[in-house]
Amino acid sequence: MKKHIPNAITLLNLLSGLIALVYAFDDNLQMAFFWVCLGIFFDFWDGFAARVLKVASPLGVQLDSLADMVTSGVVPGVVMYQMLAHIQQNNTAYMVTNDTFYMKLVPFIGFVITLGACMRLAKFNIDVRQTNSFIGLPTPANALFILSIPLILNTTISDFVFNFFSNPYVLVVISFLSAFIMNAELPLFSLKTKNKNLSDNKLIFLFLGICALLLLFFRFEAIPLIIVFYIILSVILNKTKKVSI
Template sequence: MKRFIPNTFTMMNLLSGLLALISIFNGFYDHAFLFVCLGIFFDFWDGFLARKLNVSSELGVQLDSLADMVTSGVVPGLMMFKLLENIQLNDSNYMVTEETAYMGFVPYLGFIVTLASCYRLAKFNIDTRQTESFIGLPTPANTLLLMSIPMIQYVDSYEWLLEALNNPYILVVIILVSAYLLNAEIPLFSLKFKKLDWENAKTQIIFLVYSSILLFVLAFTAIPVIIFSYIIFSLILNTTSKK
């Protein structure tokens, strides 16, 4: 029976992703964000439980990637599609003519994230260098980065940021940067706890405390700051370890 516990967590990750998709289709982006967070929570613990219970298996590895493909691949791609589509629908100056017909394809650029996530997940499964750490931004972290965009729009204190995130050109740049970071040859420390003790998890614990403080101070705006801090911290650790 122990073998089914981590796989059940993986299935809950997949279910959370499906509920997030439904929420996006219905325009409930805040619900979608919560379901993605729930899915990432299940994804965080399924591997830990598999190791703790000593029931790691090839089936679990494949299930994990398939669930991540939905929650951290299809969901953020659809979110970027809808954000770009909404900008066009809300633009009173936008009219479909022969000259602007090509603009109707812009929202579909959001699915570049889905394609890049699929490639990253497939590469992760066969890359023996990523057993203890990551190379390239993990798909859950990238998903949080993109799913935070509509949540930041609820924060009225940053009007300049709201204007920027409602600019289709900026969103397309974010999509392209996101796709690059997913598959970039950048070593990043693992965010998953191998063991729950200070000696083996001090980096993760320090980063978790840092992230919690930022979330308390900046709310949803902290998420992109946390993601890019994660990359910067990893680069510093890489330089230190080489020395």
């Protein structure tokens, strides 16, 4: 029975992604964010369960990627589509008529994120370099970045932040940039603990501590900051060779 436990957790990730999709299509992006977060939670624990129970298998690896494709690939693409499709209705600065090029084609650019996630997950399954670290931004981190944008727009009190993330040109750039950075040859450190020794995991705990402080002070606006900080810190560590990636 225990060999099925990790796969069952992975299927909960997939179920969470499917529910998030329903909310995303219904334009309830806050609930979509919640269910994606829950799916990412299951995504973390399925691998942990497989390692603890010593039941890791090729089936689990493939199942994990298929679930991630929905939760961290399809959902952020739909969310970006929704934001681009509705931005002309909610922001008079970018108001256009329904028969324009914008309404016909531009919102579909959001699915570039889904295509990038698909490529990223396929590469991950065959890349032996990514056993203990990552090459390119993981799809769950990218999904959190994308799905945090509508929450920021609903909660921010900063005119600059609101105008920045409600600009369709910025959203298009973010879509292409996220697809690129998921597949870039960019070594990033893993958040998986190496062992029970605190000194061997001090980087992870330091990073998580800083993330907690950012979330405490900036709430949803902290999520893009955390993702950018994660990338920059990985680049610095890689350049200075203070950590083996």
